[in-house]
Amino acid sequence: MPRLSVIVPCFKVQGFLRECLDSVLEQSFHDIEVIAVDDRSPDGSGAILDEYAARDPRVRVLHLPENVGLGRARNAALPYATGDFLLFLDSDDTLTPGALRAVADRLAETGDPDVLVFDYARTYWWGGTRRNALAEVLSATDGVFTAAERPEILDLLMVVWNKAYRRDFVEENGFRFPPGYYEDTPWTFPVMLSAGRIATLDRICVNYRQRRQGSILSTTSRKHFDVHDQYKRVFAFVDAHPELAGWRPCLHRRMGEHCLDILAKPDRLPPAARAEFFRRTAELYRAFRPKGADPGDLRDLDVLAGSYPSYLLRMQAGRARRAGSGQALRVRRAAGARARRALTGLRGRRPLDEDLVLYSAASHQGLRGDPAAVYRAAREIAPRLRGVWVVRDAEVAAELPAGVDHVLLDSPEYLRLTDRAKFFVNDVNWPGTLVKRPGSVHVHTHRGTPLKYLGVDLLGKPGARLGLDVPQMLRRADRWDHSLVANRHSELVWERAYPCHFASARTGSPRNDVLVAGGPTDFRARHGIPADHTVVLYAPTRRDYVRGGHVDRIDLARFAADLGEGHTLVVRLHPxxxxxxxxxxxxxxLHRRGIVVDATGEPHAEEVMLASDALVTDYSSIMFDYANLDRPIVVHADDWPTFTASRGAYLDITAEAPGHVSRSYRELAWLFASGGWRDQESARLRADFRSRFCEFDDGRAAERVVRTLLLGEAMPEPPGRVPGPAGARDLLAST
Known part of the structure; x- marks a missing residue:
């Protein structure tokens, strides 16, 4: 008897069916059966199912004599399911890699609950991906619970395919799907309300395809009236189970919201049917309204107590308010532009504040990176300098340490300070609306040593087609006065990629001072990592050849297991x-289960690096910073040709690496199993790499920026290491 039964109903999906079935059958977890139901599909779906069944004994196909619809097609499969748990997958959707293994592990961990709820992401026909906006509901608990204990679980999308169901629980309660468009509704609510043990899995297991055309629920049809009958079935179930009577107010509210949501979408109902749909919804709303219901609990649903004309008036008023707010926003923006132009005219009359420094980092996300290091050094060396941080919103402001002066982006105070400030320190360009005043000094710190193409060098690469406006980027770079560099490689790259009138400052990278000094960090203690463990940091970069940028290059659970006892794998994705x-x-x-430590959300990458004993990366610029620690680095370059074709690189990192290079997972695992990751050859490669790319990082970069660029004092340049034999040929080769 298999652990999981995956039920896949099929109707007119021949273009998507192979991808769906492959996503199930190619999972790393094999203890499954697939029951595919051909719902009398008029296309080639039935033949595709038979083809898969002929070559994989885990697939069983049911050919229905007539088309019965999605719900009853699922019902047809239920008697044939023998697995401990049931999963339902729509035949145009797909499972994500590793999903079934994660489901099986979570089921075992929680002692076989009645229902396991997992996450999904919407995938769009144009290539975009968007995760469920309520994903945090799934991460709120480790144990099992009931809907009464955590009613927010019902706020999730009430569909059948984001859950696994204990088969015995389904059979004992006789749950079945009714016919109709909205068949998920009278299945999901009774199941969730009846379950004595619910568990969650904070993992995207299903890619929910958003079809451009052909989605049943996106068509214009009177079939949407079916939603009324389905909620009648939900209330009938509650009536038959008196112990669930307390859920009536919640279900009443959800019904009203669901129906009004359908009515609000102009492409759902024929125009001639809209008034009738409203009338039937209002009748249902009144019929099932709980006795003694508090009007305040009904939110905006009181519109259903009126007539269709009054509903239309309210909708029109709402649209007018939204249009008015949009107009008001445009008016405020225009007024702001006029104010900025007026301030520009006054700039010659108001002196700059020689002691005012504005800082920003990571697109106004708070104290981070090089600007933060400069800020801290300035407070110690030149306390007369007033440092003010520009942050994007109040949420970021609330996370700032006590005593840090700040201002919200685009606020009146921001406009006043940008008009008066002498110095601007940033690692990302300032907004285009900021006009550089003569006499002001802009210090651009960048965000690491460049490996990937940037600026004008991207114009000939596919990566530049993903919304990158190079001319605008150069206009903003025209404001730079000083460009910080940690090595001569960076100096050459920035001057080529950004052909603007700035001066390169050989200061080193301020954020790397702590790496050179080897300062303390409490990262291990905060994450419960034993002091005697060898910590391997895995920090991959994003890919430009995939929309969204994320590609799983290695199996993290497998890598963590292969590292063995006494090792901890820490993962930090690209910001x-x-x-x-x-x-x-x-x-x-994996983080929740303690298999790896997810450090992606850590605001200070330096702390993560200091806590690790080795780095595994692909083409992330973090390797140049990490080399300052003089600790082993392994470059995992299994897609280097594809990466360079799409993005471009200033040097061949596989030929001039800071350590050993792996081109497959087998090679990566062998390096750690054999100890090669820290052998003499890796030390020699790292020494050559450090001599080139940590050339000006001497631990005093932040001080050098403050003294030479902010205070105008003289200070020796960093001594620099002897350049490696490769010199600057990497740039010449890339032209």
């Missing part, structure tokens, strides 16, 4: 991937 779906594709769940 651009921190808030997208990448962490939900397994990393967050």
């Amino acid at each position: 651009a991937l921190a808030t997208g779906p990448a962490r939900g594709l397994g990393l967050a769940e």
Whole structure:
């Protein structure tokens, strides 16, 4: 008897069906059966199912004599399911790699709950991906619970395919799907309310395809009236189970919201049917309204107590308010532009504040990177300098340490300070609306040593097609006065990639001072990493050849296991991937289970590096910073030709690496199993790399920036290491 039964109903999906089935059958977890139901599909779906069944004994195909619809097609499969747990997958959706292994592990960990709820991401026909906006609901607990104990679980999308169901629980309660468009509704609510043990899995397991056309629920049809009958079935179930009577207010509210959501979408109902749909919704709303319901609990649903004309008036008023707010925003922006122009005219009359320094880092995300190191050095060396941080919103401001002066981006105070400040320190360009005043000094710190193409060098690469506006970038770079460099390689790259009138400052990278000095960090203690463990930091970069930028290059759980006892794998994704779906594709769940430590959200990369004993990366610029620690580095370059073709690189990192290079997972695992990752050859390669790319990092970069660029004092340049034999040929070769 298999652990999991995956039920896949099929109707007119021949273009998507192979991808769906492959996503199931190619999973690393094999203890499954697939019951595919051909719902009398008029296309080639049935033949595709038979083809898969002929070559894989785990696939069983049911050919229905007539088309019965999605819900009853699922019902047809239920008697044939023998697995401990049931999963339902729509035949145009796909499972993410490793999803079934994660589901099986979580089921075992939580003692076989009645229902396991997992996460999903919407994948769009144009290539975009968006994670479920309520994913945090899934990470709120480690144990099992009931819907009464955590009612927010019902806020998730009420569909059948984001859950695994204990088969015995389904059979004992006789759960079945009714016919109709909205068949998920009278299945999901009864199941969730009846479950005595619910568990969650904070992992994206399903890619929910958003089809450009052909989605049943996105078509214009009277079939959307089916939603009323389905909620009648939900209330009938509650009536048959008196112990669930307390859920009536919640279900009543959800029903009203669901129906009004359908009515609000102009492409769902034929125009002639909209008034009738409203009338039937209002009748249902009144019929099932709980006795003694508090009007305040009904939010905006009181519109259903009126007539359709009054509903239309309210909708029109709402649209007018939104349009008015949009107009008001445009007016405020225009007024701000006029104010900035007026201030520009006054600039010649108001002196600059010679002691005012504005800082920003990582697109106004707070004290980070090089600007933070300069800020701290300035407070110690020149306390007369007033440092003010520009932050993007109040949420970031609340996370600033006590005593840090700050201002919100685009606020009146921001405009006043940008008009008066003498110095601007940033690692990302300032907004285009900031006009550089004569006499002001802009210090651009960058965000590491460049390996990947940047600036004008991207114009000939596919990476420049993903919304990159190079002319605008250069206009903003025209404001730079000083460009900080940590090595001569960076100096040559910046001057070529950004052909603007700035001076290169051989200061070193301020944020690397702590790496040179080897300062303390409490990272290990905060994450419960034993003091005697060897910590391996895995820090991959994003890919420009994939929309969204994320590609799983290695199996993290396997790598952590292969490292063996006494090792901890720490993972830090590229900052651009921190808030997208990448962490939900397994990393967050592996972190929760203690298999790896997810350091993607750590604001200070230096602390993570200091806490590690070795670095595994691909083409991330973190390797240039990490080399200051003189600790082993392994470059995992399994897609180097593809990466360079799409993005471009200033040097062949596989030929001039800071350590050993692996081109497959087998080679990577062998390096650590054999100890090659820290042998004499790796030390020699690292020494050559450090001599070239840590040339000006001497631990005094922040002090040098403050004294020479902010205070105008004389200070010797860093001594620099002897350049490696490769010299600058990497730049010449890339032209």
